[in-house]
Amino acid sequence: MIAPGAWLGVLGGGQLARMFAMAAHRLGYRVAAVDPDPECPAAGVVDRYICATLQEPEAWQELATLCAAVTIETENVPGAALRFLGARIRVAPDATALEIAQDRGLEKQFLAAHGVPVAPFRVLATAADLGAPDIDSFFFPGLLKACRFGYDGKSQIAVSSAAQLERAFAQLGGPCVLEQRVALAAELSVIVARSADGSSAVHPVPMNHHAAGILDLSVVPAPLSARLQREAVAQALRIATALDYRGVLCVEYFLDTAGRLLVNEIAPRPHNSGHFTIDACRTSQFEQQVRVLAGLPLGDAGLVHAQGAVVMANLLGEVWTAGDPDWTSVLSHPDARLHLYGKRLPRPGRKMGHITCLADSVEVAQRAAVAIRWRLAHSPDPRSPASRLAAPGNAEPVV
Numbered sequence: 001m002i003a004p005g006a007w008l009g010v011l012g013g014g015q016l017a018r019m020f021a022m023a024a025h026r027l028g029y030r031v032a033a034v035d036p037d038p039e040c041p042a043a044g045v046v047d048r049y050i051c052a053t054l055q056e057p058e059a060w061q062e063l064a065t066l067c068a069a070v071t072i073e074t075e076n077v078p079g080a081a082l083r084f085l086g087a088r089i090r091v092a093p094d095a096t097a098l099e100i101a102q103d104r105g106l107e108k109q110f111l112a113a114h115g116v117p118v119a120p121f122r123v124l125a126t127a128a129d130l131g132a133p134d135i136d137s138f139f140f141p142g143l144l145k146a147c148r149f150g151y152d153g154k155s156q157i158a159v160s161s162a163a164q165l166e167r168a169f170a171q172l173g174g175p176c177v178l179e180q181r182v183a184l185a186a187e188l189s190v191i192v193a194r195s196a197d198g199s200s201a202v203h204p205v206p207m208n209h210h211a212a213g214i215l216d217l218s219v220v221p222a223p224l225s226a227r228l229q230r231e232a233v234a235q236a237l238r239i240a241t242a243l244d245y246r247g248v249l250c251v252e253y254f255l256d257t258a259g260r261l262l263v264n265e266i267a268p269r270p271h272n273s274g275h276f277t278i279d280a281c282r283t284s285q286f287e288q289q290v291r292v293l294a295g296l297p298l299g300d301a302g303l304v305h306a307q308g309a310v311v312m313a314n315l316l317g318e319v320w321t322a323g324d325p326d327w328t329s330v331l332s333h334p335d336a337r338l339h340l341y342g343k344r345l346p347r348p349g350r351k352m353g354h355i356t357c358l359a360d361s362v363e364v365a366q367r368a369a370v371a372i373r374w375r376l377a378h379s380p381d382p383r384s385p386a387s388r389l390a391a392p393g394n395a396e397p398v399v
Contacts, residue, residue: 002068002090002294004028007047009063011054011081012073013040015341015351016270016286019278020073021046023286029294032066034059041341042073054081064088069293071247072269075102076149092196092247092293093268100243101268104177105147114242116235117262119254120180123147130165139178144168147175154213182262186255188222190236191274193288193298194245200237201288201301203281205229206312208252208273214349217369218273218312219362220280220303224255231261239266248289250274272314272351277301279337279356280310308358311365315353317346319377329375330355335365336372 010017013035021031032048043049052059069090082095105123146155157168187208194200207222236251250271252264274285283299340353359365
């Protein structure tokens with residue numbers, strides 16, 4: 001066990017690093033973060049901010065000298081960084097798990113090799129692979145996704161013909177994964193914390209609603225059968241075990257219209273869809289990340305109020321379209337919690353914060369979240385980009 005008072009490090013300085021640092025501080029640890037942006041969300045809350053890119057060995061050495069253990073907040077960390085650090089101090093996750101998760105091609109092949117259901121896919125390493133004989137008949141309509149650096153719907157293009165595929169491959173410029181388009185009934189995720197000894201804890205399963213490729217809303221409890229939720233949890237634990245994973249892992253799922261669960265992707269870190277755990281669970285995903293890293297026992301991952309419901313709604317830059325939001329609409333609501341990430345410049349599609357609403361039912365929690373976010377946007381027209389859900393009174397539960 002790494003005792004409180006020690007230094008923990010994090011590679012990356014975004015909002016996930018910020019929330020990790022807050023959880024670590026609550027348990028008595030000091031935190032150092034590496035990020036090239038002096039105004040990154042974590043810079044103002046960590047005990048030591050190291051201004052450097054994640055590729056700089058000098059920054060790795062500084063973490064290795066200062067810290068007892070290091071984690072990540074983004075997949076875009078070089079595997080070499082974790083190998084360097086792992087030879088000197090504790091790291092979670094390790095480089096092998098990271099490198100599988102940060103490459104869509106390796107990730108899909110790993111999942112398929114371990115019998116995990118995924119949408120039909122083909123790895124296209126070079127332009128020569130575009131002419132495979134079954135692509136026309138099997139993969140259109142489909143999605144072409146860059147193997148690396150894609151998130152929130154970025155670096156993926158819908159294709160329905162050989163000509164579109166050729167143009168899309170040239171545009172993405174490199175190895176890609178072509179996936180058969182799945183008819184979706186729902187999207188959900190499972191967040192697992194797994195320790196070095198193989199013990200694990202799983203948070204309640206959220207159902208996720210996306211808008212323009214970005215997570216918009218997470219709903220707990222998910223309006224899904226107990227059987228489907230058990231299957232999703234079992235698959236996530238199977239993946240974590242196959243990776244010999246240490247840390248917090250998110251497994252994102254598609255539920256297709258035939259009722260099949262398909263793994264979309266995995267994230268080797270806390271996840272946006274798990275932000276509800278900060279306010280609603282006995283132990284948040286970020287505290288679990290700290291506990292695993294420090295070798296502490298995992299916390300209880302269940303809801304504080306087992307019969308309650310919680311809805312998490314993202315606050316994107318569009319909320320600032322009409323000016324600074326009126327924060328009284330959320331701060332005056334007894335069942336709402338506001339989380340802002342300290343980002344200076346709101347941009348369309350940029351995650352600036354989130355709100356969580358707790359209630360006795362999903363319907364009540366969702367209506368509260370919708371109403372609050374609509375008021376924050378100062379929008380006279382609820383259909384405008386500044387309001388990403390329906391106006392108050394017209395919101396239907398996401399099911």
